[in-house]
Amino acid sequence: MRNAARPGTHASPLNQVVADMAKIMSHRIAMDHPRFFGFIPSPVDENSFLGSILTTMYNVGAGSWYQSSGASTVEDSLIKWLAEQAGFPSSSGGIFVSGGSVANLTAIVTARDAKLQFEQRPKAVIYMSEQTHSSMAKGIVVAGFHRNQIRRVECDSNYRIKPSSLRQQIESDRKNGLIPFMIAATCGLTNTGGIDDLNGLADIAESENLWLHVDGAYGASILLSKTHRHCADGIGRADSLTWDAHKWLFQTYDCGLILVRDKRDLVESFATGASYIRDADEASSEKVNFWNRGIEMSRPARGMKLWFTLQRLGLDKVSDMIDHGVDLAEFAALVFRGFENWEILSPAQLGILNFRYVPPTSQLPGNGVDFDQFCDKVNAEISRLAVERDIAAPLTTRITKVLNLRMCTVSPHLSRNQLFEVIQSLDSVAKEVSASFVKKRILKI
Numbered sequence: 001m002r003n004a005a006r007p008g009t010h011a012s013p014l015n016q017v018v019a020d021m022a023k024i025m026s027h028r029i030a031m032d033h034p035r036f037f038g039f040i041p042s043p044v045d046e047n048s049f050l051g052s053i054l055t056t057m058y059n060v061g062a063g064s065w066y067q068s069s070g071a072s073t074v075e076d077s078l079i080k081w082l083a084e085q086a087g088f089p090s091s092s093g094g095i096f097v098s099g100g101s102v103a104n105l106t107a108i109v110t111a112r113d114a115k116l117q118f119e120q121r122p123k124a125v126i127y128m129s130e131q132t133h134s135s136m137a138k139g140i141v142v143a144g145f146h147r148n149q150i151r152r153v154e155c156d157s158n159y160r161i162k163p164s165s166l167r168q169q170i171e172s173d174r175k176n177g178l179i180p181f182m183i184a185a186t187c188g189l190t191n192t193g194g195i196d197d198l199n200g201l202a203d204i205a206e207s208e209n210l211w212l213h214v215d216g217a218y219g220a221s222i223l224l225s226k227t228h229r230h231c232a233d234g235i236g237r238a239d240s241l242t243w244d245a246h247k248w249l250f251q252t253y254d255c256g257l258i259l260v261r262d263k264r265d266l267v268e269s270f271a272t273g274a275s276y277i278r279d280a281d282e283a284s285s286e287k288v289n290f291w292n293r294g295i296e297m298s299r300p301a302r303g304m305k306l307w308f309t310l311q312r313l314g315l316d317k318v319s320d321m322i323d324h325g326v327d328l329a330e331f332a333a334l335v336f337r338g339f340e341n342w343e344i345l346s347p348a349q350l351g352i353l354n355f356r357y358v359p360p361t362s363q364l365p366g367n368g369v370d371f372d373q374f375c376d377k378v379n380a381e382i383s384r385l386a387v388e389r390d391i392a393a394p395l396t397t398r399i400t401k402v403l404n405l406r407m408c409t410v411s412p413h414l415s416r417n418q419l420f421e422v423i424q425s426l427d428s429v430a431k432e433v434s435a436s437f438v439k440k441r442i443l444k445i
């Protein structure tokens with residue numbers, strides 16, 4: 001593969017290069033496979049492929065209205081519509097970016113500039129939890145802060161930020177002369193699918209004059225579910241919202257979105273007004289220049305494939321596709337409860353379930369072996385074998401100190417029956433693994 005990267009001196013035939021491309025791409029994890037449950041899968045709808053190809057063919061430079069008045073107008077209108085779904089006011093606006101990480105970084109920079117004087121930055125603090133996606137901490141560092149300016153607030157038993165602990169932390173930071181400026185809440189925690197108490201955190205943000213960001217990279221799509229949208233109640237009180245269409249809106253990479261309550265805040269942080277763009281830089285409420293709303297100058301019209309998909313599918317279908325993901329995780333929880341020795345570590349939430357196999361005590365290896373460490377090894381091996389045998393890909397994570405299996409069941413192409421078969425197979429693998437671990441005594445703790 002490494003040799004394949006070197007360009008030849010002379011042209012290669014098209015069919016050979018296409019064949020090489022297919023070979024290279026065959027070495028991958030199929031993130032859109034219905035039985036790939038790891039990370040946040042990428043269950044792309046075929047309309048997004050088409051929308052993506054068409055957008056690439058037109059290759060508009062969607063940095064300014066001058067370059068792409070059609071696409072910019074549609075992207076801007078789509079952003080306004082998505083903002084309405086979230087309950088944001090008419091002052092709101094945003095920009096399609098590469099994904100959740102860049103959306104979160106954009107929010108941090110915007111909040112920093114809106115809430116802090118330049119001189120205050122060294123004393124500023126931001127609040128999040130251990131469960132907050134790592135891109136928030138990364139964004140804080142990229143935005144010029146130090147890691148020790150991050151406060152990890154205590155969570156409740158459902159891994160949600162505890163509002164009472166947040167209040168105490170803010171009070172103690174202020175007493176110590178520090179300057180709280182931002183709360184990072186999450187709608188759709190990557191580990192558990194959980195949602196922070198958005199109204200509780202919005203109350204605190206309002207009374208403490210802090211910027212409330214909601215990372216809905218994964219979970220904000222629930223707003224397009226007719227049945228479950230109430231789960232995100234309070235999201236419209238945020239100052240900014242991250243929402244990735246390449247996660248649960250069935251888009252190809254890349255298609256993320258950052259929304260802010262007042263779009264002028266983005267312009268404050270990101271407009272440059274360089275002389276060589278002056279012919280194109282004249283903006284008005286009708287003529288959006290996206291290069292003034294984000295980090296990029298040249299950018300593709302990422303929102304167009306989402307527009308294409310929503311037009312093709314219609315909202316009823318999109319709502320059903322999202323509901324299906326929620327239903328599958330709940331169904332999986334029900335099935336695991338019916339099998340012996342499986343433990344649910346976090347309930348099914350927004351299409352995510354955490355569970356582990358706990359071997360019967362009769363199978364414990366004895367000789368002082370730590371029970372949780374034994375379970376960790378068993379569950380890691382179940383995941384490894386499930387992938388190796390092409391059963392499914394439930395990958396591992398840790399939400400408490402123990403290791404667990406995790407399923408994100410967002411594929412609209414997986415049926416309940418297929419999921420049931422997967423769980424049956426996992427159960428057989430689990431029995432086999434724990435029995436063989438004991439028998440061979442390969443455990444070296």
Ligand SMILES: Cc1ncc(COP(=O)(O)O)c(C=O)c1O
Binds near residue numbers: 100101189218
């Ligand atoms: C909650 C959350 N925020 C942010 C991100 C980062 O998004 P991206 O990978 O698109 O940069 C993820 C990725 O899974 C996520 O789950």
